Structure formats: structure tokens, C-alpha cells
Amino acid sequence: xxxxxxxxxxxxxxxxxxxxxxxxxxxxxxxxxxxxxxxxxxxxxxxxxxxxxxxxxxxxxxxxxxxxxxxxxxxxxxxxxxxxxxxxxxxxxxxxxxxxxxxxxxxxxxxxxxxxxxxxxxxxxxxxxxxxxxxxxxxxxxxxxxxxxxxxxxxxxxxxxxxxxxxxxxxxxxxxxxxxxxxxxxxxxxxxxxxxxxxxxxxxxxxxxxxxxxxxxxxxxxxxxxxxxxxxxxxxxxxxxxxxxxxxxxxxxxxxxxxxxxxxxxxxxxxxxxxxxxxxxxxxxxxxxxxxxxxxxxxxxxxxxxxxxxxxxxxxxxxxxxxxxxxxxxxxxxxxxxxxxxxxxxxxxxxxxxxxxxxxxxxxxxxxxxxxxxxxxxxxxxxxxxxxxxxxxxxxxxxxxxxxxxxxxxxxxxxxxxxxxxxxxxxxxxxxxxxxxxxxxxxxxxxxxxxxxxxxxxxxxxxxxxxxxxxxxxxxxxxxxxxxxxxxxxxxxxxxxxxxxxxxxxxxxxxxxxxxxxxxxxxxxxxxxxxxxxxxxxxxxxxxxxxxxxxxxxxxxxxxxxxxxxxxxxxxxxxxxxxxxxxxxxxxxxxxxxxxxxxxxxxxxxxxxxxxxxxxxxxxxxxxxxxxxxxxxxxxxxxxxxxxxxxxxxxxxxxxxxxxxxxxxxxxxxxxxxxxxxxxxxxxxxxxxxxxxxxxxxxxxxxxxxxxxxxxxxxxxxxxxxxxxxxxxxxxxxxxxxxxxxxxxxxxxxxxxxxxxxxxxxxxxxxxxxxxxxxxxxxxxxxxxxxxxxxxxxxxxxxxxxxxxxxxxxxxxxxxxxxxxxxxxxxxxxxxxxxxxxxxxxxxxxxxxxxxxxxxxxxxxxxxxxxxxxxxxxxxxxxxxxx
Amino acid sequence: xxxxxxxxxxxxxxxxxxxxxxxxxxxxxxxxxxxxxxxxxxxxxxxxxxxxxxxxxxxxxxxxxxxxxxxx
Numbered sequence: 009x010x011x012x013x014x015x016x017x018x019x020x021x022x023x024x025x026x027x028x029x030x031x032x033x034x035x036x037x038x039x040x041x042x043x044x045x046x047x048x049x050x051x052x053x054x055x056x057x058x059x060x061x062x063x064x065x066x067x068x069x070x071x072x073x074x075x076x077x078x079x080x081x082x083x084x085x086x087x088x089x090x091x092x093x094x095x096x097x098x099x100x101x102x103x104x105x106x107x108x109x110x111x112x113x114x115x116x117x118x119x120x121x122x123x124x125x126x127x128x129x130x131x132x133x134x135x136x137x138x139x140x141x142x143x144x145x146x147x148x149x150x151x152x153x154x155x156x157x158x159x160x161x162x163x164x165x166x167x168x169x170x171x172x173x174x175x176x177x178x179x180x181x182x183x184x185x186x187x188x189x190x191x192x193x194x195x196x197x198x199x200x201x202x203x204x205x206x207x208x209x210x211x212x213x214x215x216x217x218x219x220x221x222x223x224x225x226x227x228x229x230x231x232x233x234x235x236x237x238x239x240x241x242x243x244x245x246x247x248x249x250x251x252x253x254x255x256x257x258x259x260x261x262x263x264x265x266x267x268x269x270x271x272x273x274x275x276x277x278x279x280x281x282x283x284x285x286x287x288x289x290x291x292x293x294x295x296x297x298x299x300x301x302x303x304x305x306x307x308x309x310x311x312x313x314x315x316x317x318x319x320x321x322x323x324x325x326x327x328x329x330x331x332x333x334x335x336x337x338x339x340x341x342x343x344x345x346x347x348x349x350x351x352x353x354x355x356x357x358x359x360x361x362x363x364x365x366x367x368x369x370x371x372x373x374x375x376x377x378x379x380x381x382x383x384x385x386x387x388x389x390x391x392x393x394x395x396x397x398x399x400x401x402x403x404x405x406x407x408x409x410x411x412x413x414x415x416x417x418x419x420x421x422x423x424x425x426x427x428x429x430x431x432x433x434x435x436x437x438x439x440x441x442x443x444x445x446x447x448x449x450x451x452x453x454x455x456x457x458x459x460x461x462x463x464x465x466x467x468x469x470x471x472x473x474x475x476x477x478x479x480x481x482x483x484x485x486x487x488x489x490x491x492x493x494x495x496x497x498x499x500x501x502x503x504x505x506x507x508x509x510x511x512x513x514x515x516x517x518x519x520x521x522x523x524x525x526x527x528x529x530x531x532x533x534x535x536x537x538x539x540x541x542x543x544x545x546x547x548x549x550x551x552x553x554x555x556x557x558x559x560x561x562x563x564x565x566x567x568x569x570x571x572x573x574x575x576x577x578x579x580x581x582x583x584x585x586x587x588x589x590x591x592x593x594x595x596x597x598x599x600x601x602x603x604x605x606x607x608x609x610x611x612x613x614x615x616x617x618x619x620x621x622x623x624x625x626x627x628x629x630x631x632x633x634x635x636x637x638x639x640x641x642x643x644x645x646x647x648x649x650x651x652x653x654x655x656x657x658x659x660x661x662x663x664x665x666x667x668x669x670x671x672x673x674x675x676x677x678x679x680x681x682x683x684x685x686x687x688x689x690x691x692x693x694x695x696x697x698x699x700x701x702x703x704x705x706x707x708x709x710x711x712x713x714x715x716x717x718x719x720x721x722x723x724x725x726x727x728x729x730x731x732x733x734x735x736x737x738x739x740x741x742x743x744x745x746x747x748x749x750x751x752x753x754x755x756x757x758x759x760x761x762x763x764x765x766x767x768x769x770x771x772x773x774x775x776x777x778x779x780x781x782x783x784x785x786x787x788x789x790x791x792x793x794x795x796x797x798x799x800x801x802x803x804x805x806x807x808x809x810x811x812x813x814x815x816x817x818x819x820x821x822x823x824x825x826x827x828x829x830x831x832x833x834x835x836x837x838x839x840x841x842x843x844x845x846x847x848x849x850x851x852x853x854x855x856x857x858x859x860x861x862x863x864x865x866x867x868x869x870x871x872x873x874x875x876x877x878x879x880x881x882x883x884x885x886x887x888x889x890x891x
Numbered sequence: 892x893x894x895x896x897x898x899x900x901x902x903x904x905x906x907x908x909x910x911x912x913x914x915x916x917x918x919x920x921x922x923x924x925x926x927x928x929x930x931x932x933x934x935x936x937x938x939x940x941x942x943x944x945x946x947x948x949x950x951x952x953x954x955x956x957x958x959x960x961x962x963x
Contacts, residue, residue, distance in 0.1 A: 015932055022925045054942045058934060077914070093913045100906040103899055114908060114936040115927060119938035122912035129948075495896040 019058065023051050070101070070113035077120050137618030205469040228266040235333050235350050238275060239326060241282040242359075244289060250275060258283045274352050275797050281359055284366040288315060291373040305431030306413035307381050315369060316411035318402075322362055327399075329358060356469035365402055372406070381433025385411045389461045415458065415517065422470055422524045423493040425477030433457060436471050443483050447637045447739060451475050459512055466521060472740060476532045477741070483634035489531055493524060493844075527795070529738035536739070540635055543733060548604040549629050549639075551597075553647050554722055554753075555654045560595035567591055574610075580620045584610045588627075607631070624657060626651055637739070638746055646750050653759060657717065660774045661710050663781040664703070670788045671696075671703060691841040692791070695848065699784055703850045708779050709859065712880045720873055721756040724751050756873050769862045776858065780851050787844045794837050863887050918943075 027050060074097045081090035098842040101112065229249055237247030241259040246252060249265050259279035261272050295304045295312045304312075333350040336708045372391060376384050388410055392403035417434045420426045427438050438451045453471055458464075480489045526559045536542045551557040571579060589608050592598055599606070607630040615624040626648055631639035639647075732745035754760050758767050881887070904924055911918050918926070926943075930936055 015929065015934065018925050018929050018932075022942070023924065023931070025922050025925065025948060026943065050946055053945060057941050057945065058938045058939065089913050096906050096910050096913070100903065100910065103903045103906070103961070111930045111933075114930040116910075118912050118930060118936040118940050119907075119911050119916055121937065122916040122918065122943055123911075125940070125944045126915060126917060129944075137896075279893060763959060 017110065019054060020051060023047065023054055034784055044537045064653055070116060072114055073116045073120065092148055135418060148234060160309070161200065166758065206536060226268055232272065232333065234275060235352060235355055236877065238278050238352070238355060238625055239330050239333060241279045242285060243326060243455050243795060244282060244286045248559055250279065255341060268301070271352065274356065276447070278352065278356055278359060281366055287370045288319065288366065288373055291377070292316060305380050307384050307433050310413055311376065311384065311410045314406045318369060318406070322366070325358070325362060329355070330794065364398065365854065368399060368402060380436050382414060382459045384461035385414055386461070387457060408813055411459065416519065418470060419520070421474040424523050425474050425481060436474060441635050446482055447475065447479055450478065466518055469525050470521050473521060473528050473788070476528045476739065478667060479634070480532055480535065482638065487529060493528070494592070495527055532739055533736065536742070542635060544601065545631065545635055546602065549647065550609050550722070550726055553651050555651070557595065557720070560597045563595050563659060564588065564591040565658060568625070569662070572625055576615035576619040576621055576624045579612070581610055581612045584625070626655070643750065646754065649759060650753060650757065653757060654717065655876040656774060657714060660777050661714055663709060663778055664707055667703060667781045667784045671784060691838060691845065695787065695841050695845045698845065698848055698852065699787065702780065702848065702855065703784070706855070709881060710777070712877070716877045716880065717757050720876060721753055725752045756871055766865050768859060773855070773858050773862065776851065776855055783847050783851060784845070787848070790840050790844065794840070797833070860887065
């Protein structure tokens with residue numbers, strides 16, 4: 009043990025020198041022997057001290073040591089000394105390598121300790137002032153002041169403890185002996201006060217020591233260990249004493265550990281942080297596990313990431329606190345601390361802010377356990393409505409991260425029409441449908457996933473914009489919408505790249521959506537109007553299906569009429585199609601656009617036996633993609649209904665006009681008329697008069713009804729619809745306008761549900777009119793036949809040629825008939841006319857009653873325009889007066 | 892190299908001596924050098940300081956020296 013030997017030698021030398029320095033000049037041999045004995049004793053003593061393993065109780069930080077020395081020098085008023093010392097130290101510290109002092113810190117400590125001791129020793133020796141400051145008190149008693157310093161509390165070991173106490177005792181005795189020497193001069197000076205405080209150092213000192221002992225007895229565990237355990241508990245790790253107790257569901261000191269109640273309570277309070285941390289961490293790890301199963305969506309992931317960021321901040325704090333907790337706690341003194349120490353109270357101060365944050369996170373975790381996607385973002389947003397700025401900041405940070413996937417989805421939906429939503433978190437849901445129902449049913453809002461910071465109207469706009477893009481892409485096969493998208497993004501100030509938007513910027517999102525919506529809608533409208541000629545098609549439907557093109561309808565009716573009187577199953581649609589073509593060509597419709605005419609077809613509805621052609625005939629218009637978004641099946645069915653009604657109306661009108669052709673006074677009938685005997689003449693007059701009157705009524709009714717339908721209903725609705733088409737901003741508006749247009753037509757032309765009874769009455773009236781027509785046909789046929797049969801030789805020359813020719817063909821019969829004479833003729837005619845008269849009477853009665861019923865029901869109708877119809881029909885108040 | 896080390900050692904000692912003077916420890920160069928060596932060898936500075944203090948104290952109380960070291 010070279011080292012050991014070297015040590016011993018050095019120690020010997022040291023002892024010698026010290027004693028030599030201390031002792032005055034060596035005396036006689038007697039003093040040399042005592043000196044030698046002295047030496048030996050001193051040496052033994054020194055060795056004992058050295059081997060007592062006294063350890064300094066502070067960390068071996070040389071810079072801190074130098075710093076503290078400098079500071080002490082400065083505070084004692086020797087600033088120049090302090091500066092010099094600092095300067096020297098800096099030079100000293102630079103000396104490294106062989107030959108330098110390797111354990112600089114030890115040296116500094118040594119110097120410091122010696123100088124302190126010398127100072128206090130000097131002060132004691134002089135002892136001018138009363139030592140009253142606590143600092144000196146601590147260092148006075150005992151010859152080894154450093155030992156009883158405030159720093160060395162918990163970490164001392166047994167031997168030094170004992171040695172300390174022993175030395176203490178020794179010193180105390182010493183002091184007691186010493187003190188009276190010092191104090192006698194002053195005893196008389198301050199009287200009683202001095203007496204009381206005569207042993208201040210010792211009394212206080214003793215009190216401190218007793219307190220320290222008491223503390224040690226009461227606390228089985230020292231505060232430092234508890235503090236460290238609490239710090240572990242706050243990271244969900246069971247410490248030596250503080251453990252997770254399943255019974256109370258929290259961290260606490262178990263009862264078997266003996267600590268004062270105050271400490272126990274405080275530990276429990278501090279460990280709340282650990283409990284909260286455990287909850288948050290549990291949620292995060294659970295989510296991570298569930299992620300592969302695709303139950304946790306992107307928003308959930310973002311939430312976990314944000315939580316983990318907050319937790320890493322928390323870890324940083326804990327690391328700092330742990331470093332501080334390594335410093336021992338000063339027990340009972342007000343002396344200078346050895347660096348920042350950590351007690352339970354200080355810990356509770358440090359934990360205040362993390363506790364608030366952790367509590368927030370735990371609350372959020374609880375409320376978001378079952379939520380996903382937009383709903384989760386909405387729930388967190390509700391929690392963020394808080395007045396405290398700390399909470400607000402925190403939540404804002406969190407929400408920014410959580411809602412970034414959502415905003416991303418909105419952005420890509422609004423600018424590109426893409427729905428990238430694997431986990432079903434977005435509030436727009438799409439489903440695969442055919443092209444024609446893409447607009448109406450392809451996408452809809454999922455309100456459960458709508459976060460609360462996006463309003464309903466904004467959500468609708470978002471939905472519409474994305475839908476428009478998809479519609480353009482799928483149905484219109486249009487590629488130029490992408491330009492519109494980039495334009496809108498530029499206008500809104502963001503880019504079309506990812507990550508442009510964040511949580512707090514709902515306004516920015518709104519402006520982006522508005523811009524995009526505006527441009528895309530405009531683009532869509534342009535495409536609809538220019539490329540697909542929506543307006544033209546609407547107009548064409550009106551002209552053909554709603555019988556707007558009068559001349560075409562007239563021709564069609566003329567040509568197709570005879571065909572349709574046949575039973576339905578004998579009619580071939582090809583023939584009808586051919587007839588349709590010829591009708592088109594012979595009217596102004598031939599100048600129409602070929603594309604439009606191409607779509608017009610004849611449709612034969614499914615028929616039963618006994619149906620006539622009239623019942624099954626209809627026209628249809630083929631609207632292709634994308635127009636069939638507007639003209640869907642149900643819409644076309646409505647058009648069909650209207651067409652049927654109008655067609656029937658026209659047919660009746662046509663029939664009535666046909667009847668007039670026969671009924672109008674002409675020379676044949678009038679001539680015949682003049683030939684008849686008086687009785688027959690009268691009857692004929694009456695009959696025909698009645699016929700005409702009835703015809704007139706019916707005509708009046710039909711004309712006004714026709715006028716009402718064509719102008720007041722159809723044209724007015726059409727002009728309204730045109731105006732709305734002008735101002736329509738997007739396809740939804742257009743659809744709504746068209747719906748309204750159709751609805752108003754249906755309502756006003758008595759086809760709606762409210763007018764069911766009226767509608768039935770109307771149809772009965774129509775049937776009646778048709779019956780009338782057939783009756784008049786028969787009547788006039790009969791008349792002309794009678795006339796033919798009663799041909800007189802003495803016919804006036806006027807119609808000789810005509811009737812003569814006519815007669816000559818029937819010459820076989822008249823002879824026999826004429827032979828019967830005028831009586832038979834009269835009788836026959838009378839009979840015939842009577843029958844006819846009766847029929848017409850019955851028809852007329854029926855007509856009046858029905859019409860009266862119709863008129864009475866009209867005022868009950870809600871629609872204001874029907875009042876105009878009523879006015880027209882009854883402008884002379886003829887009917888109301890009669891009834 | 893040796894001269895280098897020597898020089899460093901000398902300068903270090905000089906600096907240390909000046910520092911100890913500022914701190915008024917009353918140590919002379921030789922004692923200081925011994926103390927430095929002892930520190931470097933790994934002895935506890937606190938113990939060494941205690942030794943210095945005790946042995947210094949010996950001087951004024953040489954008469955009662957018999958009593959003090961009797962405490963074990």
C-alpha cells in the first residue's frame with residue numbers, strides 16, 4: 009500500500025508542522041518530551057479523525073463552491089477580496105494536467121472550512137459583541153462546527169452521529185467553562201436580561217437538537233424519501249412507501265408506515281396528480297392498442313398525440329423536481345441552504361399548475377372515451393368555453409391539434425370533392441348511387457359527427473360545394489372545376505395544399521368554403537345552362553308536354569283523333585309515332601332544335617280491356633344525365649298527370665268545336681226546316697234551340713276553363729319559374745324553383761289533393777260533354793237523314809243540284825217512303841225529335857246540376873286564382889242567382 | 892514534460908496560497924502543499940479541516956490537553 013504509506017507520512021508531516029506552527033519556540037528537554045508525547049497524541053487523534061469517515065454533506069461541485077466563497081467574501085464587505093478570489097480561482101481552475109491539483113473542489117472546501125473556523129475562533133477569542141445571530145450560534149458550540157451544520161441531517165451515518173454527540177458533550181462542557189470567563193465583565197451590565205439569555209446558544213441549541221430527535225422518532229421515514237416517493241407516484245411508479253392502493257383507488261402511504269397525520273394528508277393530496285396521470289396515461293395506451301382495430305379514428309389519434317405532448321412537458325417538470333429532490337432538506341435552521349431543496353410543501357406549490365392541467369386532461373379523457381371524429385372535437389370544444397386564460401390557452405392548443413384532421417378533410421372535400429374518411433369521422437357521408445340520383449341522395453350530412461364549432465349553415469354549404477364538384481365530375485364530365493377550386497383558395501388566402509387551416513380559424517374556413525361554394529356553384533350553373541341547355545329543355549317540355557305549342561297540338565289531335573277512338577289494344581305505337589312525326593313537320597315545331605325533337609316520344613301506358621286509345625295515349629320527353637337530376641321519374645310522372653288532364657281538356661274542346669261545325673245554321677237544315685209541317689217544325693226548333701243553348705253553356709265553360717289553365721296557370725307559373733331560374737345560384741335553388749313551379753301548376757289546375765272532389769266533378773262534366781257531342785251528332789244525322797228522305801220534287805232550284813245528286817243515289821228508297829206520305833214523315837220526325845229532345849233535356853239537366861255543384865265547390869278552394877276562374881265563369885252571376 | 896508539470900504544480904500552489912491568504916486561513920506554503928497532496932490522495936477535506944482545527948486548538952489549551960483527547 010504505497011498510497012497508504014504515503015498518506016501516513018504526509019499526515020505525520022502535517023501534524024508536525026501544525027504543532028510547530030502553533031507552539032511557541034521549543035523549550036527545554038522537559039517540554040520536548042511533553043512535546044513528543046503531545047505529538048504522539050496529536051497524531052493518534054488526527055488519525056482517528058481522519059478515519060472517522062466524516063463526509064461533507066454537500067455535492068462536490070467546485071464551481072458552486074468557489075461561487076459561495078466569493079459570495080461570502082462579498083457579503084462580508086470585502087468586495088475587492090472577492091474579486092481577487094474570483095480571479096485567482098479562474099486561473100486556478102484552468103490548471104489541468106500533470107502537476108496540478110486534481111481534486112480542486114476538496115481543496116476549496118478545505119480552505120473554506122478552515123477560514124470559517126478561524127474566523128469564528130477569532131471572534132470567540134475576542135468576543136466583543138454578543139453572539140446573537142443564529143449563524144454563529146450554530147457554529148459556536150462544539151469544536152467541530154461543520155458537523156453540526158444544518159446540511160448534514162438525514163444522511164449521516166451512525167458513527168459520526170455518535171462521535172458528534174460525544175464531541176458535543178465535550179465541547180459543551182468546554183463552553184460552559186469558557187463562557188463564564190468571557191461573560192463576567194458584562195454580567196453586571198445588562199442585568200436580568202442577560203441572565204435570562206445567558207446561555208442562549210446552548211438553550212436554543214439544545215432545543216434544536218431535541219426537536220431533531222423528536223422528529224426522527226416520529227417519522228419513521230424521512231421527508232426526503234417521501235418526497236421522492238411522491239415524485240415516483242406522479243409517474244405511476246410505486247415508490248418505497250407510497251403505493252397504489254386498490255381499495256381507495258389512489259396513491260397513499262400505507263397505514264403501517266409511521267408518519268404524522270399531516271404528512272399523510274399532504275401526501276394523499278399530492279398523489280391526486282398521480283391518479284390523474286394514471287388515468288390519462290391509461291387512456292392513451294388503450295387508444296394505441298385499439299388503433300390497429302380501426303376503432304380509434306384520426307381525430308382520436310390526434311387527441312392522443314396532443315395529450316402526449318402535454319405529458320412530455322409534465323415529465324420535464326418532474327425531471328427538474330427530481331434533480332432538486334436529491335438535495336437534502338435542512339432540518340430546522342434558517343441558515344443558508346445548500347442549493348434548492350424540495351420539501352412536501354414546496355412540492356405542493358410546484359404541483360399547483362400541473363394539477364390544473366392534468367385535471368383538465370382527465371376530464372377530457374372521461375368525456376371522450378366513447379366519442380369519435382367530429383363528435384369528439386365538438387365535445388372538447390364545449391369544454392374549451394372557459395374564462396380562465398390558462399385553461400383557454402391549453403384547450404386551444406389541444407383543439408388545434410385535434411381538429412386538424414377534420415379541417416384537412418373539409419379542405420379536401422371542398423376543394424377537390426374527395427372524401428378521405430376511412431374511419432367514418434367526417435360529417436359528410438357518401439353512398440354509391442346511380443348517376444341520376446347523385447345530387448339528391450349521393451351525399452348527406454351526418455349531424456352526430458358535426459363538431460359544435462361548425463354551424464349548420466356552414467355545414468350545408470360545405471356539403472353542397474363538395475356535391476357540386478362530384479356532380480360536375482360524374483354527371484357533367486367537366487374537368488374545368490379544378491381551376492375554380494384553385495381560384496377560390498387563392499381568393500381566401502390559403503393554399504390548396506394540406507395543413508392550411510387550424511382550429512382557431514373557423515372564420516378562415518368559412519371564407520374558404522364561401523369562396524369555393526360561390527365559384528363552384530357559378531361554374532355548375534354555367535355548365536347547366538350553356539352546355540346542357542337546361543332552359544331550352546324546360547321550355548320544350550312546356551311546349552310539348554304541357555301543350556304550349558298550339559298549332560302542333562291541333563294537328564296532332566286532328567291526325568291522331570280517329571286512331572285513338574279504337575280500343576287500346578289494337579293501336580300500334582309505331583303508327584302513332586309516325587303520326588307524331590307528321591304532326592311535328594306540319595307545324596311550327598319543325599323549326600325546333602333537332603336534339604329536342606329527338607327526345608319527344610309517344611308513350612302508350614299499360615291498358616286494361618275496354619280502354620280506348622284516348623285513355624292510354626301520352627307523350628314523353630327523354631331527359632338524360634345530367635338533366636334527369638332535375639327531371640326525375642317522379643317529376644316526369646307529375647308532368648304526365650298534367651299532360652293527361654290537358655289532353656283530355658283539349659279533346660273535349662275539340663269535340664265541342666266539332667259539334668258546332670254541324671250545328672251551325674246552314675242552308676241544308678234551314679231548307680229542310682222550311683219544308684216541314686208545322687208541328688214538326690216547332691219541335692225541331694225547340695230541340696235545336698235547346699241544343700244550341702246547351703252547347704253555348706258548355707262552350708262558355710270550356711273556353712273559360714281552357715283560358716284559365718293555359719294563361720293564368722301555365723304561363724304565370726312559367727314566368728315565375730323563369731325569373732327564379734335567372735337568380736338561382738346553385739343547383740339546390742334550381743331544384744327548389746322547379747318543384748315550386750310544378751306544385752303550383754298542379755294545385756291551380758285542380759289536380760292537387762285538396763281539389764279531389766272538384767277534379768272528379770270536372771271529369772264527370774267532361775264525360776257529359778262528350779255524351780252531348782254524340783247526341784248532337786245523332787240528332788243532326790237524324791235531321792239530315794229525314795231531310796234526305798223527305799225530299800220533295802218541288803225543291804227550290806238552289807239546292808237542286810246538290811240534293812238532286814244526293815237524292816238520286818238514294819232513289820231506291822224515297823219512293824216507297826214518300827209514298828207513305830207526309831203523315832208518316834211527320835210522325836217519324838216527331839218521334840225522333842221527341843226522343844232526342846228528351847235526351848238532350850236529360851243531359852241538360854244533368855249538366856246544370858253538375859255544373860251547379862262545381863260552381864258551389866269552387867269558392868271553397870284555397871287557391872286565390874280559382875276565384876278568378878269562378879269570376880269568369882259566372883261574371884253575370886247567372887248561376888249564383890239561379891241557385 | 893516534467894518541467895511542465897513542475898511549473899504547473901508551482902503555479903497551482905502559488906494560486907492556492909494566494910486564495911488561502913485571502914480567506915485568511917493562516918496556512919503557510921508547506922502545510923498547504925501537504926494538505927493538497929492529502930486531498931488529492933482522496934482523503935476527506937472535511938476530516939482534514941477538522942484535523943487542522945483541532946491541532947491548532949491544541950496550542951492555547953495545552954494545559955487542558957489531557958482532558959480533551961480523553962474523549963474517545
